[in-house]
Amino acid sequence: MVKLTGYKKVKAAVFISGTGSNLKSLIKFSKKKKSPISIDLIISNNPKAKGLRLGKINKIKRKVYNFKKKYKTENQILSDLKEHKIKIICLAGFMKVLSRNFITKFRGKILNIHPSLLPKYKGLNTHQRVLVNNEKYSGCTVHLVNSKLDSGKIVLQKKVKISKNETMNSLAEKVLIQEHKLYPKAILKVFNL
Ligand code: GRF
Numbered sequence: 596m597v598k599l600t601g602y603k604k605v606k607a608a609v610f611i612s613g614t615g616s617n618l619k620s621l622i623k624f625s626k627k628k629k630s631p632i633s634i635d636l637i638i639s640n641n642p643k644a645k646g647l648r649l650g651k652i653n654k655i656k657r658k659v660y661n662f663k664k665k666y667k668t669e670n671q672i673l674s675d676l677k678e679h680k681i682k683i684i685c686l687a688g689f690m691k692v693l694s695r696n697f698i699t700k701f702r703g704k705i706l707n708i709h710p711s712l713l714p715k716y717k718g719l720n721t722h723q724r725v726l727v728n729n730e731k732y733s734g735c736t737v738h739l740v741n742s743k744l745d746s747g748k749i750v751l752q753k754k755v756k757i758s759k760n761e762t763m764n765s766l767a768e769k770v771l772i773q774e775h776k777l778y779p780k781a782i783l784k785v786f787n788l
Contacts, residue, residue: 751780
């Protein structure tokens with residue numbers, strides 16, 4: 596899907612809003628020789644996102660935007676991405692919905708991770724809804740982003756079994772562990788590696 600040119604890693608930007616545990620796993624992965632990407636930019640809509648600290652520690656350029664004027668903000672982000680020669684975007688706990696205009700500019704080059712087995716449980720409060728419905732399994736999905744929420748082509752999924760006394764927290768924790776493994780694998784798959 597995404598072609599590697601020469602030996603250089605493809606520059607990626609990671610968009611976050613919170614803790615950044617997926618960002619952490621992506622940074623770790625990006626430093627490996629086998630990784631087709633380097634992480635050159637972190638974008639957040641939240642100045643208090645803990646994940647921004649990871650950027651600082653790892654000397655990765657960070658930019659924070661408030662999305663009050665979405666169209667204007669997205670255009671600023673697009674010019675930042677151009678300036679940093681970013682070719683692929685990884686959304687990792689990014690809580691803003693990108694516009695069709697933005698997505699079109701990076702068609703097929705934006706990935707997202709979602710804590711459910713899509714197409715089931717799109718949107719927010721995933722774990723709560725899964726438990727209310729007495730599901731036997733849940734999991735996580737890495738997918739390409741299109742203009743519909745959590746609906747683009749699925750790249751990879753990982754299933755987890757729900758235990759008898761599962762709580763929202765225990766399920767979130769269980770799924771998150773798998774997310775950290777799944778995102779790097781999905782990136783390798785996108786690059787046909
Ligand atoms: C993850 O569960 C991700 O799937 C969801 O938001 C959470 C972000 O966690 N979209 P983190 O910020 O990567 O720790």
